[in-house]
Amino acid sequence: MGKVTSDFTSLEGKVIVDTIEQRICEAIDARKDEIINFATDIWNHAELGFQEYRTAKKFTEALRRCGLESQTNMAVTGVKSCLKGRVDGPSICLMGEFDALPIPNSPHVNPKTGAAHCCGHNAQIAGVIGAAMALTLPDVRTALDGNVVFFGVPAEEYIEIALRNRMREQGLIRYGCGKCELLRLNALDDVDIVVGHHAACVKEYLVANRSCNGFVTKMVRFEGRAAHAAGDPQHGVDSMMAAEIAMHAVNVQRESFYDEDTIRIHGRASGAGEATNIIADDVRLEYSIRGKTIASYMDAAKKVDRAMRAGAVATGCGLSISTLPGNLPIVPVRDASVVREALEIVADGTPVTETGPDVHSTSSGDYGDISCLMPLLQFNTGGFSGALHSPSVEVGNPYEAYVEPAKIFALIAYRLLRNGAVRARGVMDEFVPTLTRKGYIELMESQLVTEHLPMAPLFAPERV
Incomplete structure (x- = not known):
């Protein structure tokens, strides 16, 4: 990982890690089998949105093994845990999605639910758990000038609309996606920046800072x-x-x-x-x-x-x-350089790419709702093969799919919160919300x- 320094770039422009970042990466590598086993278990027991009861239980248990207690049953199945840093400061939320897709012809379908993780959400929550393993270490925790929230969220995929409408009529939910519900329930009111991850079916280290429909x-x-x-x-x-x-x-x-x-x-x-x-x-x-x-x-x-x-x-x-x-449409942030730096550390020479604010995708996701209210940082990594949202999805490289996202999550959180959380405060100061929370609910x-x-x-x- 190169010579240790307090700076985040070398004279050659390469990202240099400090001793805490070395500690983070080594700690995650030391528990890579545990992270892969967790992700594989979730992969084998895929569940659909607002029905991820087993997934939520396993996520809660994994956080408890890191010494963290959780709030559960948030927006039906959501799980939230908070790690207090050395001092109070900005709160960085590492977020992963629980739900899978209804793809009954996938060779990896859960026969009990008809669901399969053909969008790689199991990699997201494995990444969050792996990051928790490192960030809760005493020497890492005391280097954080702020807090880290580990959040497993339900129902990113907007599917089974008739079922969700019935749940709405029964008062179980109000909106059709998990993050929208969590915003309605004020579950993110103590969060300043959200970090999200997406799986890719190519070898990729991507700063995903584009707009979306x-x-x-x-x-x-x-x-x-x-x-x-x-x-x-x-x-x-x-x-x-x-x-x-x-x-x-x-x-x-x-x-x-x-x-x-x-x-x-x-x-x-x-x-x-x-x-x-x-x-x-x-x-x-x-x-x-x-x-x-x-x-x-x-x-x-x-x-x-x-x-x-x-x-x-x-x-x-x-x-x-x-x-x-x-x-809602995804709103890019002005400066996602902290994501690029974390990706470059983990990519170890593989080129890091970026889709910036000038790039637009016609797809959608409930990260859009979050991005209208607070800064959103996103990244993509590989390890999968096939085509997302299809039965062809396979895990080609478990380390790349599950362990590397854990490192990136943890490195982003640390870089945002070290040195008085100056990077986090910079992202927050530059952000201009599209809506107030009141305006969001009214819309x-x-x-x-x-x-x-x-x-x-x-x-x-x-x-x-």
């Missing part, structure tokens, strides 16, 4: 009237035809969107009738409407609503449109809307 979700129901499709179609009201008109109406509006708004509208249909000889009386659509800014995707969402109404009016079907808040609540149109069929006149 936000989105809103629509749950649509067309209510028709069943009838014999061959013998008595005149007395049916076909909800499948209503959905077909609505989907076509969405598609013909795509050219109306500004290219720079990066609008994406995608969805699925379900319940298109029970048999071919029965007029469909209940068809459901789900849509996600994404865009670069809140204003742009909310404008596109209005056009989707209009298209749904068109299908209902044209066929006489009844209609309900339930709007659910999704995730989310404004999107929880349901619209109804009654059925209004025009039946063919009776004939003699």
Whole structure:
């Protein structure tokens, strides 16, 4: 790792580690088998969002072995633990996600849940646990001029929307993703900076400081009237035809969107009738409407609503449109150099790449909600193969997938908090929030809307 110095770069521009950073990396390497075993256990027992009870239990137990007690059942399954540094100061949250994806044809699917870790979230929480192993060491802890929060969070993937809507109706949750719920519950009020990780299916050390789309979700129901499709179609009201008109109406509006708004509208249909000889009386659509800014995707969402109404009016079907808040656009920070430095230490000569604020992704995530309220630092590492969100995902290099993120998490926290936490304070001082917490809640609540149109069929006149 090079000559030890108190500086964070050498004269050649290379990152140099100090004795505490050497201690962090050595401590994590000494427990690499424990970290890999933890990650493999989570990999083998994947669970879906807001249902990660076993994962939360294992995460809590691992933190306890580091001498940390936790708050549990936060936003259903979330787990939070705080490490106090030498003095009170900024609070750095190392965050990992608990949930997996419903990919039943993955060779690594959990047969009890139908879930598989094909987005590598198990690597995130293994990284958080590995970082806790190092940062809780007495000599490391006393070098921290601030606090570190270790947070395992539920439900990053915005899936099983109908189930989550039922959970909302039952009062179990209010919003569809874990971080959104945690913000609503004030669980991050004592956090100043959040650090997040993402797995990659290539060998990569990436500073992920790009912007991303936000989105809103629509749950649509067309209510028709069943009838014999061959013998008595005149007395049916076909909800499948209503959905077909609505989907076509969405598609013909795509050219109306500004290219720079990066609008994406995608969805699925379900319940298109029970048999071919029965007029469909209940068809459901789900849509996600994404865009670069809140204003742009909310404008596109209005056009989707209009298209749904068109299908209902044209066929006489009844209609309900339930709007659910999704995730907000990710806001990059101005200076993510501390992430690059940590990556360069661990990469050991492998080039570190960066997607900066001038790069935009059309994907979304609930880190966007956090980034609107506080600074967000993110990084990607490899160790996986295949294609994310597909059954082809495999763990190619367990050390790279699980141990290296632990080092990077810990090094970022230490670099932010050493020397009076000057780096953390710099990131905080430069950050300009997009929303206040009050404004965030008001925005989310404004999107929880349901619209109804009654059925209004025009039946063919009776004939003699």
